[in-house]
Amino acid sequence: MDDQLAISVRGLRKAYGGNVAVAGLDLAVRRGEVFALLGPNGAGKTTTVEILEGYRQRDAGEVSVLGSDPARTEPSWRSRVGIVLQGTGEFDELTVAEVVGHFAGFYPDADDPAKVIERVGLGAKARARTHTLSGGQKRRLDVALGIIGRPELLFLDEPTTGFDPEARREFWELIRDLAAAGTTIVLTTHYLDEAEALADRVGVIAGGRLVEVAPPDRLGNRQEALATVSWRTPEGGVETAESATPTALVAELATRYGGEVPGLTVTRPTLEDVYLKMIGHR
Structure with missing residues (x-):
């Protein structure tokens, strides 16, 4: 395995009976990057992540996560991986400090529970029983449990659903702090703005295959797409034109309208636009 890669996957396949969930997927995630995995329900995203986490067996393919096959790992490997599921569990009668302290005991080199609680923004709630926390605060507790073991690699499954x-913006800052400290993060999300705000690269899965991997601003050749320029006409209507040189078009319009162009907008395809096209949305 390349030492620069936290995850390396080649030819990954998984089927459930006659239903092929993952069909020959290749993937590489560099150490220290934030990688967002996007895809509609049923595309194979969850199955892929569960195989990487070591919770599901594959049918075929080569998989290396932090230098080991997740299907055949030692406890020492699992202590290097943090996982934040959509819901970790219920600890209604325990305080935040008690829950985090309890989970710290599972790791050979756990972080200081009090520091982790502060890091996720729950310092004021350390002595609060978990059933009194809001939905967003419970999600922060999930993250505290995911990072208490000082993971090199952190899996985040739909981390801000319901926020x-x-x-959500506060949670994004926490993820940026983790990434800045060197943690590799694999994020699954249905929020395209979240992927664009956080990810160094995004991968789109459709039909069990990885359609494309690129930085968010380059996915689907967004940077080369025609810009759409719209403006309001003197008659009160709206005129629209596509242009490869929108600055020149705007300059022409400014001359035509004597400086200020009424109702001017200049847009390019969004990440959502190219994503929906990739997954075959109609």
Whole structure:
């Protein structure tokens, strides 16, 4: 395995009876990067991640995660991997400090529970029983349990589902802090703005295959797509034109309208636009 790769996958296949969930998938995730895995329900995204985590057996292919095959690992390997599922569990009668302290005992070189609680923004809730936490605070607790073992690689499964906009932005800052500290992060999400804000690269899965891997701003050749320029006409209508040189078109319009172009907008395809095209959305 390349020492620069945290994850290396070649020819990964998994089927359930006659249903092929993953069909010859290749994937490489570099150490220290944030990698977002995108795909509709049933595309093979969850199966792929569960195989990487060591929770599901594959039918064929080569898989290396932190230098080991996740299907045949030692406990020492698992202590290097953090996993934040959509729901870790219920600990209603325990406090935040008690839960994090309990999980710290599972790892040979656990982080300081008090520091981790502060890091995820729950310092003021350390003595609160978990059933009193809001949905966003419970998600922060899930992350605390995922990082208490100082993981080299962190899997985040739909981490901000159910968050309000402010809580999502705060959570993004936590993920950026983890990445800045050198943690490799594999993120699955249905929020395209989240992938664009956090990921160094994104991979799109459709039909059990990896369609494309690229930085968010280059996926589907977004950077080369025609820009759509729209403006309001003197008659009150809206005129639209596609252009490879939108700056020149805007300059022409400014001359035509004597400086200020009414209702001017310039847009290029969004990550959502190219994603929907890749997965065959109609």
